[in-house]
Amino acid sequence: MMLLALIAVLFFGGLAAFISGRWHPAAPRWTALAALALEFVLVLLQYALTADQSSVWIADLKWPWISRFGIGFHLAMDGLSLSLVMLTVVLGFMAVSSSWTEIRHRQGFFYFNLLMCLAGTVGVFLALDLFLFFFSWEVMIIPMYFLISIWGHEDRTAAAIKFVIFTQVSGLLMLTAIIVLGLIYHGYTGVYSFDYFKLLGMPLDAEVAFWLMLGFFVAFTVKLPSVPFHTWLPDAHTQAPTGGSVILAGVMLKTGAYGLLRFVVPLFPEASHQFAPIAMTLGAISVLYAAMMAFAQSDLKRLIAYTSVSHMGFVLLGVFAWDLLALQGAVMTMLAHGISAAALFMIAGSLQERLHTRQMGNMGGLWTAVPHLSAMALFFAIASLGLPGLGNFLGEFLVLLGAFKVNMLLMALAALVMILSPVYALIIIQKAFYGPLRLPHPIADFSRRDIIAMGLLVVASIWLGLHPHKVLETTEPSLQQAMQSSAFTGSTDEQ
Amino acid sequence: MNSSQLIAFLPVICIATSAVIVMLTIAIRRDFALTCLVAGLGILVSLLALMAAGQQSPVYVTSLVRMDAYGLFAMALLLLAGLVVIVFCYDYFKDREGENEELLFLILTALLGGCVLVTASHFATFFIGLETLSVSLFVLVGYALGQSRSLEAATKYLVLSGVSSALLLMGMALIYSECGQLSFSGIEQYLAEQEIFNAMVLTGIVFIVAGVGFKLSLAPFHMWTPDVYEGAPAPVTAFIATVSKGAVFLLLLRFFLSGGGYSYVSMMTVITVMAVLSILLGNVLALLQDNVKRMLAYSSIAHMGYLLIAFIAGGGIESDFVVESVIFYLVAYFMTTLGAFGVVSLLSTPQSEAVELSSYRGLFWRRPGLATVFTFMLLSLAGIPLTAGFIGKFYIFAAGADAQLWGMLLVLIIGSGLGLYYYLRVIVVMSISQESGSQAGREAALARMSLAALVLLTLLLVWLGVDPIHLMSLIHGV
Numbered sequence: 003m004m005l006l007a008l009i010a011v012l013f014f015g016g017l018a019a020f021i022s023g024r025w026h027p028a029a030p031r032w033t034a035l036a037a038l039a040l041e042f043v044l045v046l047l048q049y050a051l052t053a054d055q056s057s058v059w060i061a062d063l064k065w066p067w068i069s070r071f072g073i074g075f076h077l078a079m080d081g082l083s084l085s086l087v088m089l090t091v092v093l094g095f096m097a098v099s100s101s102w103t104e105i106r107h108r109q110g111f112f113y114f115n116l117l118m119c120l121a122g123t124v125g126v127f128l129a130l131d132l133f134l135f136f137f138s139w140e141v142m143i144i145p146m147y148f149l150i151s152i153w154g155h156e157d158r159t160a161a162a163i164k165f166v167i168f169t170q171v172s173g174l175l176m177l178t179a180i181i182v183l184g185l186i187y188h189g190y191t192g193v194y195s196f197d198y199f200k201l202l203g204m205p206l207d208a209e210v211a212f213w214l215m216l217g218f219f220v221a222f223t224v225k226l227p228s229v230p231f232h233t234w235l236p237d238a239h240t241q242a243p244t245g246g247s248v249i250l251a252g253v254m255l256k257t258g259a260y261g262l263l264r265f266v267v268p269l270f271p272e273a274s275h276q277f278a279p280i281a282m283t284l285g286a287i288s289v290l291y292a293a294m295m296a297f298a299q300s301d302l303k304r305l306i307a308y309t310s311v312s313h314m315g316f317v318l319l320g321v322f323a324w325d326l327l328a329l330q331g332a333v334m335t336m337l338a339h340g341i342s343a344a345a346l347f348m349i350a351g352s353l354q355e356r357l358h359t360r361q362m363g364n365m366g367g368l369w370t371a372v373p374h375l376s377a378m379a380l381f382f383a384i385a386s387l388g389l390p391g392l393g394n395f396l397g398e399f400l401v402l403l404g405a406f407k408v409n410m411l412l413m414a415l416a417a418l419v420m421i422l423s424p425v426y427a428l429i430i431i432q433k434a435f436y437g438p439l440r441l442p443h444p445i446a447d448f449s450r451r452d453i454i455a456m457g458l459l460v461v462a463s464i465w466l467g468l469h470p471h472k473v474l475e476t477t478e479p480s481l482q483q484a485m486q487s488s489a490f491t492g493s494t495d496e497q
Numbered sequence: 498m499n500s501s502q503l504i505a506f507l508p509v510i511c512i513a514t515s516a517v518i519v520m521l522t523i524a525i526r527r528d529f530a531l532t533c534l535v536a537g538l539g540i541l542v543s544l545l546a547l548m549a550a551g552q553q554s555p556v557y558v559t560s561l562v563r564m565d566a567y568g569l570f571a572m573a574l575l576l577l578a579g580l581v582v583i584v585f586c587y588d589y590f591k592d593r594e595g596e597n598e599e600l601l602f603l604i605l606t607a608l609l610g611g612c613v614l615v616t617a618s619h620f621a622t623f624f625i626g627l628e629t630l631s632v633s634l635f636v637l638v639g640y641a642l643g644q645s646r647s648l649e650a651a652t653k654y655l656v657l658s659g660v661s662s663a664l665l666l667m668g669m670a671l672i673y674s675e676c677g678q679l680s681f682s683g684i685e686q687y688l689a690e691q692e693i694f695n696a697m698v699l700t701g702i703v704f705i706v707a708g709v710g711f712k713l714s715l716a717p718f719h720m721w722t723p724d725v726y727e728g729a730p731a732p733v734t735a736f737i738a739t740v741s742k743g744a745v746f747l748l749l750l751r752f753f754l755s756g757g758g759y760s761y762v763s764m765m766t767v768i769t770v771m772a773v774l775s776i777l778l779g780n781v782l783a784l785l786q787d788n789v790k791r792m793l794a795y796s797s798i799a800h801m802g803y804l805l806i807a808f809i810a811g812g813g814i815e816s817d818f819v820v821e822s823v824i825f826y827l828v829a830y831f832m833t834t835l836g837a838f839g840v841v842s843l844l845s846t847p848q849s850e851a852v853e854l855s856s857y858r859g860l861f862w863r864r865p866g867l868a869t870v871f872t873f874m875l876l877s878l879a880g881i882p883l884t885a886g887f888i889g890k891f892y893i894f895a896a897g898a899d900a901q902l903w904g905m906l907l908v909l910i911i912g913s914g915l916g917l918y919y920y921l922r923v924i925v926v927m928s929i930s931q932e933s934g935s936q937a938g939r940e941a942a943l944a945r946m947s948l949a950a951l952v953l954l955t956l957l958l959v960w961l962g963v964d965p966i967h968l969m970s971l972i973h974g975v
Contacts (some may be wrong), residue, residue, distance in 0.1 A: 070969040071895075107930075108862075140882040147921070152928050159925050163918060170881075171914040177891070178906055181898045 004048050005063045005077040008087065009125050011041050016117030023110015030113040031102060037117060038094045045088055048079070058479045060084065067134070071184065072194035076131040080483075081476035082263070082333065083127045086256055089340045090127070092462065093252040094120050099455040100348045101245035104355055105153060112153060112245075115145035119249055126257045130198040132180045132265075136173070139221075139257070143169050146254065149246040150238060155354075161234075161241035168234040172224040179217030183269075186210070202268060202487060215270035215277060222266060225258030226314045229288045239307035240360070244351025247303065251310050252344035256336045259317045263332070267324060268484050274322065281322040282409055286416040288315030293422035297429060302353065302360045306346045309386055309426060312419065313339045313394070316401045319416060323405035329481045330474055331400025337473065338385075338393025338466050345382040345459045349375060352452065353434070356445040362430070367439030372447040376435045378456045385463050387427035388420065393466030498558065505553040505564040507546040508572055509612050515539020516605040523598045533587045536601040540580045540608070547573055560680050561619045566975040567820065568616035571747045574824075574831060575615065578739045579608045581835050581950050585732035588944035589842045600640055604736065607633035611744035618755070620669045620679040623748065627665070627712070630741060631658045637736065638729040650728025657721045661711030668704025671697055685757035694761075702764055705752075706771075712745040715805070716774035719798045723782075726794035731842030731850060734790060738797050738834045743827050746801070750808060750823055759812045768809055773908050775802030780915035790852045792919055793837055796878060799912055800830055803890070806897045806905045813900035817973075822892035824972045829877065829889035829961065836874040836954045840867055843947050860927040868927045870951045875920040877958055880913060885961035 015037025022029035052060035058080050065075040079087070097116060105112045122142025129135040143166055151162035183201050188194050190204065206214070224231040239247050267274045274281075292311035299305040313335060320332030352375060353368075354360050369376040388395040406413045448456065466473065498506075515536065522535050547569055555565035583604060590597040610629030617623045635658070639651025673679060675697040676687040688698065707718065714722040726734050753759055779799030786792040804826055811819040844851035844867070851857070860868040877886030890913075897906045961968055 068966050068969070070966060070973065137882045140887070144876065144881060148928070151921075151925055163921050163925070166921060167914050167917050170879075170917055171910060174894075174910045174913055177894055178898060178910070181891070181895050185895070185899055 003063065004044060004051075005061050005079055005128055007044055008041065008048075008128065009077075009121050011037055011044065012117050012121035012124060015040070016114045016121065019117060020110045020114035023108070023113075027109055030109045031098060034098050034113040034117055035095075038091060038098065041094070042091050045084070045091055049084060049088075058483045067131075070194075071133070071196070073133045073196050074131050075134060076197060077128040077134075078130045079128055080480035081478070082260070082480045085333070085337060085473055085476055086127045086260060087124055089256070089337055090120055090123050090253050092458070093248055093340060093344050096252070096344050096348060096455055096459065097245035097248045099451060100248060100351055101243065102451060104244055104351065108152070112149070115148045116245060116249070118142075118145040119149065120253070123249075123253050123257060127260060132183065132196040132198065132201065134196075135265075136177055136180055139173060139176075140170070142254065142257070143173075146242075146246065146250065149249075150242045153243040154241040154246070155243075156241075157237070158241045161237035164234045165238040168224050168231070169221075172221040172231070175217040176221035179214040182210075182214055198265075206270070206273075208272065211270045211273040212276065215266060215273040218261065218266045218269070219277070219281070222258040222261040223284070223318070225261070226255060226318060227258070227311060228284050228315060228318050229291055229311070230284075232288065232292070232311045235311060236304050236307040239310070239347070240301060240303045244348060244354075247347040247351065248344040251307070251347055252340040255310060255314055256340060259314065259321065259332065259336050262318070262321045263329070263481075263484070267321065268487050271487075275324070278322040278324070279409070282319050282405070282412050285315045285318030285322065286412045288312065288318065289416045289419045290315075290422065293419050293426060296426040297422070300361055300363055302350045302362050302365075302430065302434065303347065304360075305362075305426065305430065306343065306350060309346075309423075310339070310343050312423070313343070313386075313398075315416070316398050319405050319413070320401040323401070323408040324485065325404040325408060326478075326481060326485060328401050328404025328408070329485070330477065331397050331402075331404055333397075333477050333481070334393060334400060334466065334470060334473065335397030338397050338463065341459050341463050341466070342382050342385045342392075342394055345378070345456060345463075346386065348452075348456070349379045349382065352448070357441075362433040364440070365434040366437045367435070367441075369435045370439050371441055371445055374448040374453060378448070378460070379435060380431055381460060382463075383427040383430050387423040391467045392463050393470070394463075396467055396470055501553045502556055502558045505550045505556045506558045506562065508543045508550055508569075508576075509562075509609065509616070511543040511546045512539065512576075512605060512609045512612060515542065516602055516609060519602045519605060523602070527596065527598055529591055529597055530587070532598040532601045533583055536605055537580060537583050539605060540576050540583070544573065544576055547576070557618070561622045562613070562616045563618035564616055567747075567751065570824065570972070570975045571615035571744070572612045574828060575608060575611045575740050575744055578743070578831050578835060579604060579736070581839070581954070582732050582736045582740070584946050584950045585735060585835075585839050585842050588947040589730060589732050589845065593847050595642065597640075600637065603633045603637050603640075607637065607736070607740065611740050614744045615747045615751075617748060617751075618681050620673070623752070624662075624666065624669065626748075627745070628662065630744065631662065631712075634658075634737060634741060637733045638725055640733065641730050644728075646728040647730070648728075650725045653721050654725050657711060661708040661718070663708075664704050664711075665708030668701045668706075668708060671701030671704065675701070681752060681756040685755060688757040688760060699761055699764065702758055702761060703767060706749075706764070706767065709745055709749050710771060713742055713749075713801050714794075714798050715771045715801055716778045716798060717771075719775065719778065722798060723786075723791040723794040726797075727788060727790045727852065731790070731838050731845055734793075735835050735838030735842070738793070738838065739831045742797070742801065743831060746804060746808075746823070746827065750811070750820070753808070753811065754816050754820070762812075765809060765812050768805060769905065772802045772805035772809060772905065775799060775805070776908050776912040780912045780919075783919050784915060786919070787854045788852045789841060789854060789857065789923065790850070792923075793834075793841075796916065796919070797834065799916060800878070802912070803893055803909060804830075806902060806909060807893050809905065810896040810900035810902060813902075814896065818899065819896060820975060821969070821972050822896040824975065825892050825965075825968065826889035828968065828972075829885035829958075832954050832958050832961075833874045833877040833884075833886055836870060836951060836958070837878070839947060839951050839954070840871045840874070843867060843944055843951070854923065854926055857923060857927050858929050862930065866948070867951070870955045871927065872924055873955050873958055875923055877962070879917050879920045883959060883962045885958050885965070887962055888965045 019030040019033040022033045062078040067075040125138030147166050184196050292308045296305050296308035317332045320328040385392045610626050613626030635655045641647040678684050710718040779795045783792050783795035807822040877884035880886045880890035
């Protein structure tokens with residue numbers, strides 16, 4: 003029931019925000035905040051109630067839905083989904099905070115879309131029926147489309163449509179694969195089912211498995227994104243309003259990584275193993291190529307968008323290395339990147355709100371004008387380049403460590419990013435915050451609300467870096483179980 | 498004809514009778530609202546008669562008509578669509594000059610043709626039904642006499658429809674010359690006995706498919722569609738897009754399932770080519786449109802192509818699943834198409850049809866309810882979850898995957914990707930801030946009936962998208 007409540011609170015919160023916008027323009031944001039607070043309490047409660055449980059799945063809910071095709075309303079939560087839901091809620095707060103003053107028009111509809119988007123994302127993290135998973139996967143796209151196309155920046159329409167077409171077309175490939183899985187199950191047992199646990203371990207013809215795996219893989223790597231499917235991301239991130247960028251970069255990209263981790267490798271272990279060299283190569287290319295592209299940008303938000311692609315390349319590497327350390331690294335990168343990218347987008351958003359530009363060429367010397375904002379920018383730029391002691395470092399380190407055993411050459415190449423990432427991170431600081439001040443008139447520094455929001459993210463980032471046990475312990479059982487369920491574990495390493 | 502056959506045939510009789518009553522009503526008193534009411538009541542009575550007929554089915558009423566669950570469900574679908582169209586017609590025509598009452602009569606005769614068509618089990622009823630439907634449609638398309646576009650569309654439709662009917666008749670004649678049978682079951686029996694491939698029958702089926710392809714506006718027989726859609730009054734367009742196409746498609750499926758058409762593999766190749774062309778051409782041409790009605794016309798070409806995928810799958814998988822897929826998709830398509838054209842007709846004024854994309858600018862902020870309805874309809878056409886269109890698309894994917902039509906599914910995916918672009922473009926235009934748009938002073942009059950129908954359609958659409966199991970089991974019984 004708790005799991006259903008997690009989705010319902012956001013869903014009805016969104017409706018309430020929409021309706022409350024009718025009687026007062028400021029009401030929707032408070033409603034959204036209240037809904038998120040309730041959601042936060044529920045997640046904590048769920049964690050507290052089940053912290054001592056030894057089983058992998060800490061909550062499970064299964065109702066029949068479309069019985070004609072054996073489709074169930076099946077939600078379940080393990081450590082992995084718990085931490086991702088937690089990330090979603092925290093970044094939900096950040097999105098509301100960064101939209102607090104930025105969004106002035108049609109606030110009701112804005113917060114409605116924001117919460118719907120989050121509800122879809124939570125649905126993705128919890129769904130264990132493949133049909134329900136696809137359903138939520140699609141449901142989270144449309145609100146994001148509205149966020150970008152209505153409240154975005156100058157070139158919003160094209161970016162929004164590009165975003166939807168990329169995700170939708172790749173999603174249909176996944177839908178085909180899902181349906182074929184259901185049909186194969188029908189062939190074996192005479193009944194349809196799209197349930198994760200029933201499809202898990204179903205014997206598949208090698209060739210069929212490979213194509214099905216590819217269907218899922220494309221859908222998830224478009225969302226992740228990885229080269230060569232990444233071209234929608236810089237546009238969408240750049241044009242989205244700050245709140246939208248925070249959700250996109252912080253949470254939505256993680257749904258792709260989650261899908262790879264939860265579905266692609268466990269459902270098709272042999273095919274993924276066979277495909278791993280290609281996937282890892284794509285990951286390594288993403289890491290390096292996006293880092294170089296980031297350095298070449300003059301638009302601050304576009305730069306941050308490319309760093310996301312680079313970091314997500316590590317996740318792809320970690321997942322397909324399929325080694326416990328690398329997997330933990332991938333999860334850690336997902337969480338840490340969610341926090342740092344969200345923070346950077348918030349900073350870029352506040353700069354745009356104040357300066358009405360995203361071009362770093364027009365900034366410069368901001369440290370003297372807005373010291374608090376600049377200090378935060380420095381902190382998260384450094385977090386993003388992977389300073390030891392912060393979450394991002396830990397994630398990338400674990401991925402490199404774990405995957406090194408699997409593919410030495412690729413990891414050696416990918417490690418070169420340790421040189422490239424300081425370059426792009428420091429160029430932000432150099433261009434925007436140092437040097438002579440060029441502003442004709444003074445601008446406002448971070449308000450107290452911004453400081454609190456950013457402070458929380460700083461704490462979270464440091465906590466992930468210095469005290470990762472909590473997260474690693476929470477996610478370890480589910481990762482270990484996923485590894486056991488896939489047959490080839492023993493052949494790659496002896497952990 | 499015994500009494501149970503008579504009861505089974507009652508729905509068709511009811512419609513024919515109500516058409517006559519409508520004509521008499523007009524003769525006694527010319528009043529548009531009254532005529533609409535009578536016609537609507539006639540349809541409701543026919544729907545009631547359907548329930549009575551359901552007790553008797555399946556039964557042959559002479560060898561011409563077969564009343565079975567399939568036909569009854571199809572009739573109910575057509576009649577409900579007709580009812581919605583009448584509601585739209587009432588609001589659309591009530592403030593217009595001219596004598597609009599005969600419109601209702603024509604809608605009823607067209608429905609009569611459609612109902613005969615979906616229950617036909619014989620070439621005679623096939624042809625009579627199709628012609629009753631088409632002849633009523635010529636007049637309906639050209640009903641707005643003062644407008645040259647409307648006349649042009651009617652002439653175009655008349656000529657092309659005549660040609661397609663001729664093709665159809667030729668096809669029937671060829672098959673008859675070989676089989677000596679006119680009933681579907683007789684043809685199937687004859688074909689089953691034949692060991693070798695029969696070129697004459699194949700040619701006949703090709704002619705029939707070409708003739709039907711015109712009515713369904715499948716590429717390469719699609720040329721008339723955008724002009725007719727654009728020229729006809731919006732409610733009539735809704736009628737053509739749903740009742741006419743749906744009835745013809747359901748007939749085609751029945752003909753193939755009970756007439757043994759699936760045994761001709763080369764026939765399937767022809768239909769596959771038509772489906773692929775329809776999907777690609779329809780979607781690509783829709784991309785280029787700034788006219789909402791033309792865009793919807795091209796998108797309907799593409800949707801008929803999607804539907805053909807399930808149809809083609811019938812060659813490889815069990816027929817029950819094909820029927821279920823096709824009917825569910827058609828139900829979703831009916832609802833969305835009616836809804837979309839309903840919005841167009843609501844926004845139209847006697848002076849101008851709301852066809853230009855620019856007249857939808859800022860609709861979200863001017864008339865949020867209407868824009869929301871339109872958004873749902875477009876999302877359903879695009880096959881996005883939470884709408885019935887998604888479940889329909891799921892069926893098409895399932896049928897295609899079951900029959901292993903991978904190439905077709907790939908085309909379907911490409912088509913859907915293209916489709917998203919133009920559906921979303923309309924939504925974008927609707928969400929552009931009003932401040933930048935021109936202040937539209939001439940708003941269409943408030944139309945409560947149509948609005949209620951639209952809201953009902955939208956609620957149904959979402960309900961079927963979230964909880965489709967009831968409709969599924971209903972169709973599964975068919």
